[in-house]
Amino acid sequence: MRQFFVFARKEFYHIFRDKRTLLILFGMPIVQIVLFGFAITNEIKNAEIAVLDQSRDYYSNRLVQQLQAGSYFKIDQELQSHQAIEAAFKEGRIKMVVVIPPKFGESFFHLHKAQVQLLADAGDPNTATTLINYARAIIGNYQQELNGPQSMPLTINTTVRMQYNPALKSVFLFVPGVMTLILLLVSAMMTSITIAREKELGTMEILLVSPLPPAMIVTGKVVPYIVLSFINALVILGMGIWLFGMPIKGSIVLLLLECALFVLTSLGLGILISTVTDKQQTAMMASMMGLLMPTVLLSGFIFPVESMPLPLRLLSNIMPAKWFIIILKDIMLKGSGLREVWPQSLVLCGMTLLFVTISIRKFKIRLS
Template identity: 65%
Template sequence: MKQFFEFVKKECFHIFRDRRTLIILFGMPVVLIVLFGFAITNEIRHARVAVLDYSQDALSHGLVNKITASTYFDLAENLRSEKDILPAFRKGDIRMVIVIPNGFSRDFIRERKASIQLLTDASDPNTATTLINYANAIIGRYQQEQTNLQHLPLTIHPEVRMVYNPMLKSVFLFVPGVMTLILMLVCAMMTSITITREKELGTMEILLVSPLRPMLIIAGKVVPYVLLSFFISIIILCLGSWIFGMPVKGSILLLLSACGLFCLTALSLGILISSLTNSQQTAMMVSMMGLLLPTILLSGFVYPIESMPVPLQIVSNILPAKWFIIILKDIMLKGSGLRQIALPMGILGGMTCFFLIVSLRKFKIRLS
């Protein structure tokens, strides 16, 4: 075991000494054009909404039908009481809740004004603002239809409330995304390059004939990156909390456990890449095109997944970054517990086991 720790110490020194930067010249333009062309859009389609209609009259039904008839919103469920609102948001697939009070039709016709409430999940402030703008525009058109375009003092006043991020701070979106991006960069990319460098330089044969077992050699190479990435995640959390006021409403221990699990997932992915490649340049290209860019564009970090074409939405499900961002938002912004994040945690755990099994089958303990 002493030899193993010395090996880990050597790898730590090597990380700090290696300052080379590899530039990818081919393949990157094609990937950028394809991903940016399909993923970048300001429009959101088929956002799932829930309705809490206390009025249950013809005017309120007409308004709900008007909103859900557009391509922007899909009616997911009808709620029965205010107690169902937060559980609906916690499910993760409800983007907005429309609350219509009692006497909506009476207030609109007799009192010359009526109010409704729009509640959005502001853990993604850009999406929340866009959905509110869509809803306000549809409500305005519906009001004009009811007044027959006459200038009558009949108005509907939407009461907007942003849930989880009332100030619409974009940093609440970027802190989880940046953490995911950095951990993926440090764990997966650097691990794949480090192991592949030993194979490319021919030093892997020397390591394989050492007293250490092959699995201990791989573990010794990835342990420094585990420690480094875990330390970086703590720094990001501290900076986000101290400088930007990023809340952590859930359990700190659960959050750190999720970070550790994602580090293991990314490391196992880096080991898999290194077992399939024989040069640093190839490992870098695979990491950049297969991990870094999809993490930025297809994980929900910058652009909402709902606005992407269905094939890209399907591809996003196989990205560990998507599930880790969901976990971070749920713990930090919504205060979710283990039961609420059990599904994404289980998916990350399954991905980790799958990547490790495939890596062990592909890794060659004898080099020719």
């Protein structure tokens, strides 16, 4: 036990004396979450739009006012003809054009249906979709307002819906995603690199020749990273809660336990990588290309798994990250308990066991 303790302490020395490792360990998570949380959101603020109001009656006027009432849209131009639309888009500033056909109010009340055409610059499909959704929400709200006195006496509900910020949805998606990514990266990449470093330095030779059992070498190296990864998980969770207002509707204990489980899975992967690599650089490349890329692409973090072709959907099942993201979202957003997330947890347990078993089998007591 003393051996183990000394080994782990040595590993902490390595980590705390290497500024680069420290930076990756603690700087990266913060940068990433801020980056994803703030910079790369789909939130729209003061998007410049143009309006072509061919009706110019009381109701169309009010619709235009409604559009610019929130902080989402800023009406940049009032267009006079259809021909002007293309020119407006070409200027590049305008992201969307709202076209209100003639006799808007009249059609609405007499024909019970009025049309509004939304033209968006689909060069950036994400923004375009978001803009259209915002506009639709505003128009829908306006429509209810017009119907209001006849069907429902209160319109408060709609107002609440209006103020609900759809942008937060992306943060709710990103926090679990980034958390997964960071835990995977720190645990898997750092462990594989640190083991490869011993090989590169030649110290692995001495360790192997010493009476230390190989399992002790590996655990001694890995335990410090379990601790650090877990601290990392706490930091990210904290940032998610206090900076972005993520809810934790489920049990926090369960959430932390699941985090610990995922840290173990990632460490298992890291050890597995280290058994097949001899150089720090190879270990880094293997974790980056072999782990990070597929995780980002296939875990449902950025691209929804449901819309992938079948082979990719099947492939996504072997990504530990996919299961962990589901668990996180369910516990945090839906308030699920172990009763709901046990299948995913079981999958992670199984994967961990598999990685560790293979690693132990493959860990060489000799050099070749």
